[in-house]
Structure formats: structure tokens, C-alpha cells
Amino acid sequence: MLDDGTGRIRPELVPLADSLRTVDSPLSGLAWLDRHKARPDSTADWLRRLATGDIQLTHEAFHTLEPWRAAAHLRELLMSCGVLPAVDKQICSFERWLIGHLADIPDPDHAQVIRRFATWEVLPRLRTSSQKKPITPAARRHAADQVKQATAFLTWLASRDHTLGTCGQTGIDAWHIEQNEYTRNTMRAFLLWSSASKLTRPFRLPPVQIRRATPMPQPERLELIGRLLTDPDLPLRTRVAGVIVLLYAQPLSRVVRLTLDDIGHSNDQMLLRLGEPPSPVPAPLAELLHRWIGSRDNMNTAANHASRWLFPGRRAGQPMHPDTLAALINDIGIPTFAGRTAAIRQHVLEMPAPVVAEALGYHRVTTAKLASEAGGTWSRYAAGDHWRSPPGWTPRRTGDS
Secondary structure (H helix, E strand, O other), X not given: OOEOOOOOEOHHHHHHHHHHHOOOOHHHHHHHHHOOOOOOOOHHHHHHHHHHOOOOOOHHHHOOOOOHHHHHHHHHHHHHOOOOOOOOHHHHHHHHHHHHHHHOOOOHHHHHHHHHHHHHHHHHHHHHHHHHOOOOHHHHHHHHHHHHHHHHHHHHHHHOOOOHHXXXXXXXXXXXXXXXXXXXXXXXXXXXHHHHOOOOOOOOOOOOOOOOOOOOOHHHHHHHHHHHHHOOOOOHHHHHHHHHHHHHOOOHHHHXXXXXXXXXXXXXXXEEOOOOOOEEOOHHHHHHHHHHHXXXXXXXXXXXXXXXXXXXXXOOOOEOOHHHHHHHHHHOOXXXXXXXXXXXXXXXXXXXXXXXXXXXXXXXXXXXXXXXXXXXXOOOOOOOOOOOOOOOOOOOOOOOO
């Protein structure tokens, strides 16, 4: 299948062959290779075309392969083997989506503007963010929404016989009146970029309004934590993830990026590294974590047979998708967003906001604002080095985690 025409495996694909040969579940690997093998868009066909050079070993070559889910799985497997350079999977997803979106814009002038906006504003911002931490699915959706709203705005202008060049304060005000708050906030990046690029007449935008979710009552949060820790009928994965959200105020986009290397011990106390210093883990949660680590899902395929993710996903080298985990938690009646909001609010009431920020991975400005809104009275805290980890703590990081 990987023969390059000389009777041997194409040299660049040797790491892929080695990975497939060492999979823990050979039947699973064979099922993946044999699925729809007679079709021209099957995995087996793609591998043969990669071996002969008919499909280039580049990320761009995978943007147009269909079905896209199978193409994404193969691309991530190639990245995990080192055959393709590692690129954030959400950026790959956005680039693939962008090709189709641009092709569907009927006005070539509009398509050119949107291409410029995506190429010089949206994508660079995503790439810069990916250098600090992995892009979340929510951030990728937001980037796509920015492009879609920009496209809709150009259509709105055209319906009124206007272009970006003739759009000024009057046009911006008229558009703002017709839109909801989410659309206005999503379009802000395109309008500011258009103004900075001198594609529009001068205008001013109203300030952004930020609304915070109402946290659940503290007794309800504690009751949900108790249920997750004690109910044996609930799925173990859901219990562990739900407690981390409700106890440590962690968004699921961070929860799925946790690895086994983020769990350590000091003087018989389990620690979970969410920030600095690592947070102590209560005994009931520590017992759940030990059980979950020994029985993690998605560990018997070529994708993740040696995975260090705490919540492994089905794709090569990737953790579980946060939306998938969110659906599992919501299905058992745990409102993750309201629960996380309640948890961080309680933390800033009990501890100084800077300490909470460092320990739980929040920005100091965010926790300071939350403390002020919650009526916290902490104005200073004890001097000392709050950045140091306990003696002997030498965590190892996995990949881009």
C-alpha cells in the first residue's frame, strides 16, 4: 500500500508504517485500512497516492480531500508520526473551511476583501495564539463567525448600493441598529481592520459591552460535586471531568488538555497542575482519578496507544473534543458554564484574587474584576514566593500541552 513504485515503502512514510505495525489492536488497524478500500476516496487509496506522490505530503493537499473527517484523521496521524509538520488542528480546520467559504461568495470583489481579511488578520491571530496554547474549538468557531459576518456585511452594503469605500459613520450606525449584540461584537474585528486598511471612511464604534453569566448558588454547586464523587452509576470519565470543572473552575477547553504529567504527588498528597503552584486534590477525587487513569477510553488504536492525555480522543495525538465532553456532562444535568462561574466566584471570595489567578490559570485582571463584583474584601496577601512548586515537583509536558 505504501510502495513508492520501487518495491519499497516511500522513505518519508516509514514512520507511518512503523506506527501502524505496532498498534496494540491489529484488528482495529486493519478495519481502518479496509474500510471502503475499493472506493477512490478510501484511506487505502489515499495511502497509495501518498506513496506514489499523487497526493503531496503537505497540509494544503489535505484541504480538498473528501470526506473531510477521514482526511483530518489521516493528517493528524501523519503529524503524530512526524511525517507532516505539527500544526494546530483547529487552524487546519479553519483553513479547510475558508476554501469552501470563499468559493461560495458570488461577488469576486467581496471574495477578494474577505480573503485579505482572513489571510492578514484572522489567520495570523490564530497562529500567534497557537504558539502560546492550543486553539480551542470555540476560538475556531469565533474566527469563522468573524469571516461569515464580514461577508454578510458586504452583502448588506451591496443591497443598499454601497461599498466599503462609500461606507462611513452613517452606514455603520444604520447597520448597528439592525444587529444583535453578538453580531456587533463579532463584526468589530473586520470593521477595525477595514478602517486601519483605509478601505472605509473614518468612523467610530461604540464600546464593547461584556455580560457575565449568572453563577449557580453555592449549595447547588456543592450538591453536584457530592453527587459526582459518590454516584457509582454515573460514567467515570464524566464524574472526573465534572468535578474538575465544579471544584477548580476550569473550562472544558483546558480540562481536555490535561495530561498524566499534570498529576503529581508530594508527601502522599495528590496534586493537579492547573497553574502555579499545583492544586491539592481531595481524597475522593484522587481515588476517582486513579481509577480513571487505569481505564481511559480510546487507548487501543494506532492514534493513541501511548497517549499521555488524561482524556484521550479518537484522533491521533489529540485529546477528547471539549464539545463532546461538554455534551456528556450536560447529559447528566451538570451545567458546566454556570458551575464554573460559581466556582471561580467562590474562590476569589475565599482567597486573594492574584493567588487564585496563578493557581487556576486565570488572568489576574479577570480574577480581580470577579472579586470586586462578588464583594471580596482582600486588598493584600502575605508576602512570599507564590510561584514555587513543592520540593521534588518536576513535571514533564506532553506535546503542545
